[in-house]
Amino acid sequence: MGRAARRGADTLSMPLLAGRLLSAVVLVALAVSGVVFLLGRGDAPRVARLAPIATAAVRPGRSVRDGGGVRPGAHARPAASGRATGPADRLSTAQLAGQRIIYAYAGLRPPSSLLAAIRDGEAAGVIFFANNIVSSAQLRGVIAGLQRAARAAPGHRPLLMLTDQEGGEVRRLPGAPAASERQIGAGPRAAARAGAAGKAAGQTLRAAGVNVNLAPVLDVYRKAGDFIDQYARSYSSRPSVVADLGAHFIDAQQRTGVAATAKHFPGLGPAATVQNTDLRPVTLTTAAATLRVTDELPYRAAISAGVKLVMLSWARYPALDARRPAGLSPAVIGGELRRRLHFTGVTITDGIEAGALAGFGATGPRAVLAAGAGADLILCAAPDPSANTPALGVAARDAIAAAIVRGSLNRTAARAAAGRVLALRASRF
Numbered sequence: 037m038g039r040a041a042r043r044g045a046d047t048l049s050m051p052l053l054a055g056r057l058l059s060a061v062v063l064v065a066l067a068v069s070g071v072v073f074l075l076g077r078g079d080a081p082r083v084a085r086l087a088p089i090a091t092a093a094v095r096p097g098r099s100v101r102d103g104g105g106v107r108p109g110a111h112a113r114p115a116a117s118g119r120a121t122g123p124a125d126r127l128s129t130a131q132l133a134g135q136r137i138i139y140a141y142a143g144l145r146p147p148s149s150l151l152a153a154i155r156d157g158e159a160a161g162v163i164f165f166a167n168n169i170v171s172s173a174q175l176r177g178v179i180a181g182l183q184r185a186a187r188a189a190p191g192h193r194p195l196l197m198l199t200d201q202e203g204g205e206v207r208r209l210p211g212a213p214a215a216s217e218r219q220i221g222a223g224p225r226a227a228a229r230a231g232a233a234g235k236a237a238g239q240t241l242r243a244a245g246v247n248v249n250l251a252p253v254l255d256v257y258r259k260a261g262d263f264i265d266q267y268a269r270s271y272s273s274r275p276s277v278v279a280d281l282g283a284h285f286i287d288a289q290q291r292t293g294v295a296a297t298a299k300h301f302p303g304l305g306p307a308a309t310v311q312n313t314d315l316r317p318v319t320l321t322t323a324a325a326t327l328r329v330t331d332e333l334p335y336r337a338a339i340s341a342g343v344k345l346v347m348l349s350w351a352r353y354p355a356l357d358a359r360r361p362a363g364l365s366p367a368v369i370g371g372e373l374r375r376r377l378h379f380t381g382v383t384i385t386d387g388i389e390a391g392a393l394a395g396f397g398a399t400g401p402r403a404v405l406a407a408g409a410g411a412d413l414i415l416c417a418a419p420d421p422s423a424n425t426p427a428l429g430v431a432a433r434d435a436i437a438a439a440i441v442r443g444s445l446n447r448t449a450a451r452a453a454a455g456r457v458l459a460l461r462a463s464r465f
């Protein structure tokens with residue numbers, strides 16, 4: 037949960053005096069908990085583990101006893117270079133690569149190859165599609181089994197468990213939020229309803245053990261029925277409205293303990309109905325100035341609201357990068373998202389088997405390009421969920437590991453990416 041988001045909500049909903057009183061109380065509470073921690077009695081009662089992102093176990097230079105964190109001493113030594121150590125420094129190359137991989141499978145039971153990758157510490161998380169889900173209770177059982185396997189991994193942390201619970205037609209779990217982004221954007225009290233949808237999405241997911249929602253969609257649609265409007269997935273054609281409603285969704289959802297993902301950066305709003313990146317290469321010739329003032333605008337609000345992840349689009353934007361789709365582009369990820377918009381959270385690709393990447397080789401080479409461009413997480417899933425298999429994740433992991441070994445992927449940058457993923461896995465918000 038970003039502090040900025042709390043501040044924003046406080047100023048919206050409270051008189052100034054009450055806000056200041058609250059701040060004072062929070063400061064006192066922080067000071068007291070800091071003293072307790074320094075006295076070595078920081079073992080506060082553990083919060084019930086509803087959501088698997090539930091253990092704030094990472095404290096520099098300190099081991100943890102509750103089984104939720106890294107190995108004792110993993111942070112304690114300075115690196116030979118003198119720079120501060122990170123949680124990724126002691127991982128094997130395969131584990132370092134595995135921290136970038138979101139696996140997928142078909143059917144109701146996770147295959148043994150997925151469990152093996154998890155137990156070996158070579159997985160960041162798992163994405164669930166409709167064909168993996170019968171009910172909330174069934175998914176909850178599957179997730180409990182996967183998290184059990186993760187606890188057997190060296191230096192383990194809870195796995196990221198992802199799905200698309202956008203609202204309206206795009207919902208993988210039965211239950212809220214029923215309203216689509218379009219319905220929320222077009223109706224009365226839109227900001228309150230966007231917040232209610234975010235909270236409801238968080239509650240639905242948390243009850244099943246899912247801790248990352250691949251929502252909200254922040255695409256600013258252009259024409260009725262275009263690619264992102266056809267399934268009512270855009271709040272508005274006005275960027276300021278998308279920004280405001282997206283931020284309310286993110287803030288409310290993340291308060292439930294489920295991370296939000298703003299997507300699809302830098303924007304699929306300009307895409308025509310047939311420009312579906314799952315199926316074919318898509319080129320959006322929008323001018324850079326328009327992309328920045330229209331399509332990227334909602335990301336400023338999302339980042340201020342503390343959004344944990346941003347998903348990259350697979351469209352190509354020649355105004356930003358002449359050759360590569362956004363998710364393979366250092367100019368888009370490093371330039372637009374990190375340097376211009378100052379996003380410091382976790383970046384994730386769209387599904388690596390997308391038709392949009394037809395010109396970029398097999399799964400392994402695609403994953404290496406994405407990782408090299410700055411994508412922290414590679415979503416190793418197919419456009420047709422019945423084609424999903426952990427073998428996609430294994431191919432991506434092995435290709436990334438080999439690229440690190442031969443030096444075509446920079447190990448320092450790989451450690452930084454894995455560090456961001458590990459921090460997310462250890463966080464509660």
Ligand SMILES: *[C@@H]1O[C@H](CO)[C@@H](O)[C@H](O)[C@H]1NC(C)=O
Pocket residue numbers: 446447448449452
């Ligand atoms: C490797 O990545 C680090 C961190 O991003 C960067 O500072 C360094 O310059 C890179 N090294 C090479 C050889 O590109």
